[in-house]
Amino acid sequence: MAGPFAFRNLAPKTKNLVVAGGLTAFVFGVYFYTMRAVGGTDELQTAINKLEEQRSKQEA
Known part of the structure; x- marks a missing residue:
């Protein structure tokens, strides 16, 4: 056997x-x-950016 014995x-x-x-x-x-x-x-950063865009649209 050449495995562990080697x-x-x-x-x-x-x-x-x-x-x-x-x-x-x-x-x-x-x-x-x-x-x-x-x-x-960067899925988290993409989600944060979308949330910020939604907030700015709601404020305007």
């Missing part, structure tokens, strides 16, 4: 590098996913 045969420094690389990839993946999700369409 990881046991690696040197300790190599194991640390593999784990660090995996964690780094995970963190950057979450960061970029979050930035993409937040940076998309």
